[in-house]
Amino acid sequence: MAEMTFVRPEFRVRIDREACIKCGRCVHQCGWGVYHLDADDRPMPDHSKCAACHRCVTFCPADAITIEKNPLAYKESDSMSSALRKAVWRQAETGGVLLTGMGTDKPYLRIFDHLLLDACQVTNPSIDPLREPMELRTFLGRKPDSIVVGYGNGDGGPPKLLTELDPQLMLETPIVFGGMSFGSVSLNVHRALAMAAKASGTFMNTGEGGLHADLEPYQDNIIVQCASGRFGVHADYLQAGAAVEIKIGQGAKPGIGGHLPGEKIDEQVSTTRMIPQGTDALSPAPHHDIYSIEDLRQLIYAIKEATGYKPVSVKIACVHNVAAIASGVVRAGADIVYLDGFKGGTGAAPTIIRDHVGIPIEIAIAVVDQRLRDEGIRNRASIVAAGGIRSSADIVKAIALGADACGVGTALLVAMGCHVCQKCHTGCCSWGITTQRPELTRRLDPEWGAERVSNLIRAWSHEIAEVLGAVGVNAIESLRGSRERLRALGLDQTTMDIIGVKPAGVGH
Amino acid sequence: MTPSSESVRRVPTGPARRGPTGIEPARITAGQPGLESGLVTRDGDTAHIDARGVYYKTLNEQIRELVGAGVSTVALDNVNGQRYIGAGISADHLTILVNGVPGNDLAAFMDGPTVIVDDNAQDGIANTMNRGLVVVRGDAGDVVGYGMRGGRVYVRGDVGYRVGIHMKAYGEQHPVIVIGGRARDFFGEYMAGGEMILLGLGDSSEPLLGSYVGTGMHGGVIYVRGSVQGHQLGKEVSVVDPSPEDTARIEELVTDFCRVHGFDETEVLSQPFGKIAPFTHRPYGKLYAY
Incomplete structure (x- = not known):
């Protein structure tokens, strides 16, 4: 028996005993160790271990399992909610920092859900994306x-571009995959994402965990990450x-940092990380060679020197001073600024940080885009917006606010089976996604995962095209930074001023 | 209007390798400083480049071209602050001689070559270096060997702050930094593997070490010739007497260092060494509630 705890189970596992065929599949499928079989081969659940990930529910051949919220009543208190009480109890029992996974689950204002898109009517005809x-x-x-x-060689030949361009990443759709390291997710997830990136004409991102040799065939569709721990970072990588x-x-x-x-x-x-087995992989909070914009420039150009001048992206979290920071990042020589909003996902983070630090991506896009325009340097870097992009609608709105493309992470994992149970940090993921346990990781067939992710990207791309047609433009570029095509519903005036969007009901 | 070829203003951009996207690579065009290449002279397998006034980008392109052409020694004369020398170069049997003071990030991401600096060096030497040898005849600046995974760095003189930060070992790769002089604060911070030796040679009123030595250290070992006070140490480490195995290893590394820098190893080894090592390889193992 576990030690006595005040924290009662969050969920109840209900098994329909008449339907149950005692096949034991639930015992096998559960990565959390919820089930054991009693003397009569009946599965008996330990409710306290259930994460409501639905792996057992999905694979029960008799459809005999239901997961319910534990209806246990707590004396109502808006201030000292039952969730806060449980947190205090857990910390009183362990003395530890509360850890969690995925993006914040707190009910912060979702600005995307308060933005509405424009469409053409009568005088400005819309476009049918299925035929045009x-x-x-x-x-x-x-x-x-x-x-x-110029025209020829000054002799009036056919026109040609004389300006020589910096290297660009070409995406077939304005979506890139967010950085998720091998270690936080399984190798099969990395394989699936690499295949999907290639099939979708976009890029996956290794995160800070190195590049496994199996992914080398996909390297033209991979962005490699260099973070403060420098795990797996070497010249070939x-x-x-x-x-x-x-x-x-x-x-x-x-x-x-990361841990x-x-x-x-x-x-x-x-x-892959190039560190000994069983040691903690500690990523320091800062890069210890970067204490200034000049230092960042130094690393950007060290990487450019080491790679023959490939594009360098700099990923920053959206914090209060994000506009000025992004300006510095661009001036340091970044080709891409990757903005990660505070609702972005994680494999593991202290709950206090995840739930209370940073600003929303919607606001960050708008203020960064505006700042770079005001300073006349918007062209020097592309903006990729991530951290809270949940749907194709969010992507369209993010681009209208000023992003060039969006980074997506959580939705890709959901496509591959993730049920957002927020327990990535435990390494017990029953869907074989955020775990390294071989009996769990083998559940995710990379080709199956790649197909589902590719399907999602294709579906979203069609939806983005539909919206473009309705808005009356035929290229995503024409919508970029076009905040006039957005209206706010239910946002306060200050927020509308900051993101540069008028209230619904105001015409052009 | 049809512009003549002279009147066309070319927009300066950096050079680029052809990417996967099918975009044509850009080239250095007008407006770049130090566009002129350094004069190259050949002397058998050794190529000299006169680096005076040559922009780092151009200089490093010249170095890579010579390496690609099979030169075994590249001697850079009149170096004055050019950054990223040796950065990202993967080659065995290559020596780069730096005559002058190189700029930051010397030998960053380097994999194999030997770099010998005949003067002082600046910050960020051997940043995330994988393999190779860096010898500095003078002093070196801050953040030597950040995230270094393999190879050796031998600095004859003093070093700055945060030296050996987050050094790590892996498999056969085992980074070593030996410093003839003294070091500033945060020596071996976050160190996860490898070895550092600090000798404190020469006359100086400066202390052997600054403060916060080995803060966050969870792997590897630091040997110091001389004494370290408790208040100088991070809370994750302690000083102990070297074991016989440690002493043998100190002798081996110091002998090699003395051979390279021309010190008398008997004299260097005549003073006692202390060993700084972490209490645990899992400093944050009990920090979290699951």
Whole structure:
């Protein structure tokens, strides 16, 4: 028996005994160890271990399992909620920092859900995307300050672009995959994402965990990350990627480092991260060679030198001063600024950081885009918006607010089976996603996962095209930064002023 | 209007390798400083580049071209602050001689070559270095060997702050930093593997070490020739007497260092060493509530 705890189970596992065929599949499927079989082969649940991930529910051949919220009543208190009481009890029992996974589950204002898109009527005809070409292709990278078109060699031949461009990443749709490290997710997840990125004409991101040798065939569709722990970072790794991302911060945990516990450093993770098995992989909070914009420039150009001048992305968490920081990042020479909003996901973060630090991506996009425009340097870097992008509607709105493309992470995992139980940090993921236990990781067939992720990207791309048609433009570029095509419903005036969006009901 | 070729203003951009996207690579065009290449002279397998006034980007391109052409020694003369020398170069049997003071991030991400600096060096030497040897005849700046995973750095003189930060070992790779002089604060911070030796040679009124030595250290070992006070140490480490195995290892590394820098190893080894090591490899193992 576990030690006595005040924290009662969050869920109740209800088994329909008449339907149950005693096959034992629930015992096998549950990564949390909820079930054991009694003397009569009946599965008996330990409710306290259930994460409501629905793995057993999905795989029960008799459809005999239901997971319910524990109806246990607590004396109502808006101030000292039952969730807060449970947190106090857990900490009183352990003395530890509360850890969690995924993005915040707190009911903060979701600005995307208060933004409405425009559409054409009567005088400005809409476009039918099923019959007319709709351009979603997006180029990420530094654009020239001006371009020059000449004619032949000055002899009046056909026109050609004389300005020489910096290298660009070409996306077939304005979506990139967010950085998720091998270690936080399984190798099969990495394989699936790499295949899906290639099939979808976009890029996956290794996160800070190195690049497994199995992914090398996909390296043209991979962005490799260089974070403060420098795990798995070496010259070949930097050269393997289509681009390199310097991770300064993460939306779910701005200002703090990472910590992959030794239990998750198995042989494969050890090889890829290039650290011994069983040791803690500690990513320091800052890069210790970056204490200023000038230092960031130094690392950006060290990477450019080491890679033959590939595009360098800099990922920052959206914090209060994000506009000024992004300006500095662009001036430091970044080709892409990756903004990660505070609702972004994580494999593990202290709950206090995840739930209380940072600002929403919607506001960050708007203020960064505006700042870079005001300073005349918007062309020098692309903006990728991430951290709270949940749907194709969010992507369209983010682009209208000023982003070039969006980064998506959680939704890709959901496509592969994740049920957002927020227990990634435990390493027990029954869906085989955020775990390194071989009996669990083998559940995710990379090809199946890649197909589902590709399907999602294809579906979202169609939806984005539909919206573009309704708005009356035929290229995603035409919507970029076009806040006039957005209206706010139920936002306060200050927020509307900050994001540069008028209230619904106000015409042009 | 049809512009003549002279009147076309070319927008300066950086050079680029052809990417996967099919975009043509950009080249250095007008407006870049130090566009002129350094004069190259060949002397058998050794190529000299006169680096005076040459922009780092151009200089490093020249170095890579010579390496690609099979030169075994590249001697850079009149170096004055050019950054990223040796950065990202993967090559065995290559020596880069730096005559002058190189700029930051010397040998960053380097994998194999030997770099010998005949003067002082600046910050960020051997940043995330994988393999190779860096010898500095003078002093070196801050953050030597950040995230270094393998190879050796031998600095004859003093070093700055945060040296050996987050060094780590892996498999056969085992980074070593030996410093002839003194070091500032945060020596070996976050250190996860490898070895550092601090010798404190020469006359100086400066202390051997600054404060916060080994803060956050959870792997590897630091040997110091001389005494360290408790208040100088991070809370994760302690000083103990070296074991016989430690002493043998100190002798091995110090002998090699003395050979490279021309010190008398008998004299260097005649003073006692202390060993700084972490209490635990899992400093944060009990921090969290699950």
